[in-house]
Amino acid sequence: QVQLVQSGSEVKKPGASVKVSCKASGYSFTSYDINWVRQATGQGLEWMGWMNANNGNTGYAQKLQGRVTMTRDTSISTAYMELSSLRSEDTAVYYCAREVVTGRVDYWGQGTLVTVSS
């Protein structure tokens, strides 16, 4: 069965970076785009960007340009999302999501809580 398993919770200080992993199983990793979506506590969903898992092409939300980087390691079917220059406003649960057709997500990771606090 298809699964996206994310890395565990992180606590970071302001100005630091965090790298969250998303390991895919149960399907051909390079056949689908991976998107990242975050959700601050009690807030709505915010799209962060996408990555073509086959060729590594990426597209990022304008507000995160310059701070977010999405990469992958096809040998281990894992996608990564790195966010730098962390601020308290980046405290959120971060989800990876498999995009089956344009904009349509059929599988999500379980979420990774990133807390930014001094």
Place this chain on the structure above:
Amino acid sequence: DIQMTQSPSSLSASVGDRVTITCRASQSIGNYLNWYQQEPGKAPKLLIYGASSLQSGVPSRFSGSGSGTDFTLTLSSLQPEDFATYYCQQSYSTWTFGQGTRVEIK
């Protein structure tokens, strides 16, 4: 960026009620509109894609309609497991989510 406005932001309803949630896009998005359900502490779950197509495994009491800028999610007969938060999402130009509609028990 395309803005998505959902209404209402919350509603109270009883089991068996018919519930309607609307989503308006700031520009035409064709039928590039999906609906998700999210329970507390869980990842979102796809309900409707392409504005009106039911995702496999989702009960038929969920339905979607609309095109262009105005969309609707309807739950024909609310069940206990349907009390959750619902989000619309446009995928016409990158992605944007609505702010969510929380469906609570009356």
